[in-house]
Amino acid sequence: MFGVIPKPCGARFPADTRNRILMAMNSLLIRAAGKWILIETGAGDKWDAKRTEIYSFDAPPRLPEKLIARAFPPDKIDIVINTHLHV
Numbered sequence: 001m002f003g004v005i006p007k008p009c010g011a012r013f014p015a016d017t018r019n020r021i022l023m024a025m026n027s028l029l030i031r032a033a034g035k036w037i038l039i040e041t042g043a044g045d046k047w048d049a050k051r052t053e054i055y056s057f058d059a060p061p062r063l064p065e066k067l068i069a070r071a072f073p074p075d076k077i078d079i080v081i082n083t084h085l086h087v
Contacts, residue, residue: 020056027063036079 013021027040042063048056063073 016056018056029067029072029077036076037079037081038077038080039083041080041082 015021025040025042027041030037030039043055043057045059045062050083061069
């Protein structure tokens, strides 16, 4: 995660045996100008076995199911903005 940063600098983040740290992906649902705007959609669930193991993604529920569980149908979203597309 931290590239060339020396290990002691990242020591305040507890790592597992493979030197992975716990991180979160959060989505933000905004109502503005009569529109529903979703910012960030997460990493998805179409990872191959190798990357699933490397990144240790948690299992579902997926974002659409989380929205539905909060009584918000995903088809009400007007605009989607993803800010991190580098993986």
